[in-house]
Amino acid sequence: xxxxxxxxxxxxxxxxxxxxxxxxxxxxxxxxxxxxxxxxxxxxxxxxxxxxxxxxxxxxxxxxxxxxxxxxxxxxxxxxxxxxxxxxxxxxxxxxxxxxxxxxxxxxxxxxxxxx
Numbered sequence: 001x002x003x004x005x006x007x008x009x010x011x012x013x014x015x016x017x018x019x020x021x022x023x024x025x026x027x028x029x030x031x032x033x034x035x036x037x038x039x040x041x042x043x044x045x046x047x048x049x050x051x052x053x054x055x056x057x058x059x060x061x062x063x064x065x066x067x068x069x070x071x072x073x074x075x076x077x078x079x080x081x082x083x084x085x086x087x088x089x090x091x092x093x094x095x096x097x098x099x100x101x102x103x104x105x106x107x108x109x110x111x112x113x114x115x116x
C-alpha cells in the first residue's frame with residue numbers, strides 16, 4: 001500500500017504541476033517550451049488551457065483525498081480517470097502524454113491492486 005500511495009502522490013504532484021503550467025504559465029516561456037506552443041497559439045488558447053488546468057487540480061485533489069483518507073476506492077477512481085485522460089491525450093495530442101501521465105497512474109493502479 002505504501003508503493004501505491006507513493007505513486008498516487010507522484011501523480012497528484014504531476015497534476016498540480018500541470019495546473020500551474022496551464023493556469024499560470026501557459027503564455028510564459030516555460031509553458032511555451034513544455035507544450036511546444038508559439039506565443040500566438042498560447043494567447044489564443046489560454047482560457048482553454050486554464051480550464052484544463054483546473055480539471056488537473058481536481059484530479060490532484062481527489063488523489064490527495066484518497067491518500068489522506070486511505071481510501072482504496074477513491075484512489076482507484078482518480079488513478080483510473082488519469083489513465084483514461086492520459087490515453088486520450090496520447091491518442092489526440094502527443095504520445096509523450098502516455099508516458100508522462102498515463103503510465104505513472106497505471107503503475108499506481110497496479111500497485112493498488114497488488115496491495116489488496
